[in-house]
Amino acid sequence: MEKFQLSLLFKIIGIGSASGLIYQDETLYIISDNSSYLYEYEIKNTKLNRHSLSENAQENIPKAFKPDFEAITKHADSLYLFGSGSTENRNSMVQVDSKTKEVIKTQDLTDLYLTMQSFAKIAPxxxxxxxxxxxxxxxxxxxxxxxxTGKNVVFTVEGKNLVNEFQIISNEFKLPKIKGVRTSFTDAILVEDKIYFLASAENSNSTYDDGEVLGSIIGRIDVKKMKIDFTQKISDTHKFEGLTLYKKSSNEIEFLLCEDNDTEVLEADVYQLKLKI
Structure with a gap:
């Protein structure tokens, strides 16, 4: 798979450091890694709504204190937002009603994250x-x-909840390099029985400090085999951190991507990626 088309679709003013997005019914739900809001962008009328995820919600939260929401997923009528776990104050999961946009519950996933680290031998x-x-x-x-240590790991977690009753399986993946630097997972979604993922190369050996961006790839994993089907470089300059399904036909799949600009500027670029399948 080598044929792809990447283009800037639109710019959203009012969101900075976009780190994840979900598309549904002409609406984008977007998270930012330095904000405690869930953003709802109505594409047709270009309206941006903010929904507080906690009391005294803020934007451009200082790095040492931000909840660092890096992942968002949806199932049924709920949106689930996850902190990265890269520091002790980034271990929260927030469940939001996708209809009312009200917070259903907030959970501390410290035990789950510590178990993942121990299970896959990943240092904090x-x-x-x-x-x-x-x-x-x-x-x-x-x-x-x-x-x-460069560990790109997919954890499969099953159980009654994510707090104290769960089972974990881990699979480590060796992703390709860009300009000599190994790419690393930045987002993923499930489309039928395939996982499509983004990975970026950043010239830094730290999960905390940013480095020079060297580009991004897209790839696909077979869920049953937990093996990579393909990878494709899609940029030499962008650090894409959000991926959502936009459209799909028999021979083409389209995604929307967002980019973390690693600045305090409240602008979010949304790109369209078309892949032949």
Whole structure:
């Protein structure tokens, strides 16, 4: 698979450091890694709504204090937002009613994240959840291997809840390099029985500090085999951190992507990616 088309679709003013998005019914739900709002963007009338995820919600929260929401997934009538787990104050999961946009519950996933680290032998400083998928039965968590050990791991979690009754399976993936730097997971979604994922190369060995962006790839994993079907470089300059399904036909699939600009500028670029299948 080599034929793709990437283009800037639109710019949203009012969102900075976009880190995940979901498209549904001409609406985009977007999270930012330095904000405690859920953003709802109505595409047809270009209207942006903000929904508080906590008391005294803020934008451009200082790095040391931000909840670092890096992953968003949807199932039934709920949206689930996840902190990256890269520091102790980034371990929250927030469940939001997708109809009312009200917070249903907030959970502390510290025990789950610590178990993941122990299970896959990932040091706390190398732990960084950037994507989550929920299909109603299983959860898939994607650890971005941008720490010193470079562990790109997919955790499959099953159980009654994510707090104290769960079972974990882990699969580690060796992703391709861009300009000599290994790419690492930045988001993922489930389309039928395939996982499509984004991964970026950033010239830094830290899950906390940003580095020079060297580009991004898209790839696909067979869920049953947990093997990569293909990878394709889609940019030499962008760090794409959000992926959602836009359209699908018999021979083409379209995604919407968002980019983390790593600045305090409240602008979010949304790109359209077309792939031949």
């Amino acid at each position: 400083e190398d732990f960084n959840i950037e994507g989550v998928i929920y299909n109603g039965e299983s959860w898939f968590f994607f650890n971005r291997g941008n720490g010193k």
